[in-house]
Amino acid sequence: MKILGIETSCDDTGIAIYDDENGLIFNEKFNQSLIHNKYGGVVPEIASREHTLNISFLIEKISKNLNINFKKINAIAYTCGPGLIGSLLVGATFGSALAYSLNIPTVLVNHLEAHLISIMMEKKCPIFPFIGMLVSGKHTELIYAHKFGKYSLLGKTRDDSAGEVFDKVAKNLNLNYPGGPEIAKISKFGNFNKYFFPRPMLKTNNLDFSFSGLKTAVVNFIKKQSMLDFQLISDVANAFEESITDVLVTKCKHALKKTRLKRLVISGGVSANILLRRKLRHMVSKCKGEIFFVRPEFCTDNAAMIAYLGMLKFQLNQIQSNLNIYVDPKLKIYNSKMNLNFISNI
Template structure:
């Protein structure tokens, strides 16, 4: 089945065409980074309005890229949550309108499920079961994945997520928005060993995370250095990145050991971090494990992961293709386990 998917949960408008058998056929994406940079973060109202302006031109672009017409689409999918309520409603409304007009099923998709399954769009594709490290925006979770819709939470952050730790530290260092990539770039010229920063829950027996104390530690170190000292700021950025990555790698390796699995899927924006990729490869190799990532262009929010997740759900029998003209809502807060296999 050919699925047209819409993603509008935050500050990227994404539309894509995909199928379970053929994978990604085409996708189009617009990032709102330049618009929000002026404000130092995402402004929800501006995000929603921009989604409205962009979503239909992007849909036409994705269909043209796939060489298909709307008449050849078998189903429509959209991100139903979690995310910004107003932004989610844009994608949901457009998807539902197309579904009603064309008498197609409209399939709500959990944003994190899209991220979790996106590495299946890359080669080599990981086989089920695997452990997933979800590091997307305000989420840091470890999940056991036994198949499409079969997810079990192993551990999660108790406060700030890894992405939030990157962004908040970047703001303390006076870096622009988005903070995570800016901090990673600055860290490349820094010495991570200059500052000793905490690694919360690094050695705890559980698989939970905690990053809120890291921001406080960085603030304390900032008061001890000259704000005009560029090298000191680079060193502090490197130390921060090293602390976050060390915890993520240690917990991921522990999750594989506890589950007895050897495949780790890393998904979400932080999954694009180069140091994280190198450290995971080095840590898993001696254990006989392997890490799988989505293509770099699909690490951030995108329509491809939504269209593909819906296609996989249809193939697995977890979405009813005969369902027509159903009412819909969006869920700004939504646990991934609640979006799993409804029969379980």
């Protein structure tokens, strides 16, 4: 069985084919960051235009490189949300048209569920239930994953996502977009503890996050400096990375404690962060739990996770057999919010 996955939720155009016998047989993406870099963030209209150019090019690449017979593909899985409406529509329309021409069904894939479930493509993967932390460009959420397709929200950011704050701080430090990897690179040259930024919402009795205060504190500090030299940028990046990773790790620790679960999965772009991984490993080993990381290339957007989740859904017959095109820019992963009092009584 072969499922072709299409990812166009934001600024990465991805196409992949997942084969239930041979695993991932094609996985390519066009990254648009160079194009958006000069604007300091993704420009939605440019992103959708780029998707329309890139998507057919990637499909042609499959026919040339893989010599695959498209008639052997069983379904087309596409990201139906959340994301930028224009970008989502490019993938959804292209995917549906391709499915129609091949007379096969489409499978609707939730981008966030794909981020979370991408861990199942790894050799070391968890069994349900587990706690998942989604830390990406637009989301910071703690999820209780009961079983495949059933997720409850434990807590989420009340304002900015962790990824957004990495990008914003990087922009103010004159670093490139996306800011996360740039901050991580330069913070290695920073002096540990030279500066200290707040760790918001660590003492609240819930699993929500708030990063806008931290962002403002760092940006205001940067604006007060008369000159940004390499050492100052590195010191600020170091202090910021320490602060945001402390918050993420502490909230994960609280989530494990409150739910009494031992398995923690981290996914989404920010989960590629090495310092975050190191601190999480340390915390989880102290709690005698288990941590599961997605390999770095699958942390940020990719079509492999879409094709893979598409295959799981196809096997459960969760397909679209009509010609409707469906996108929801605000699609959520969770079906319910979990009551913390209830959890502490388990």
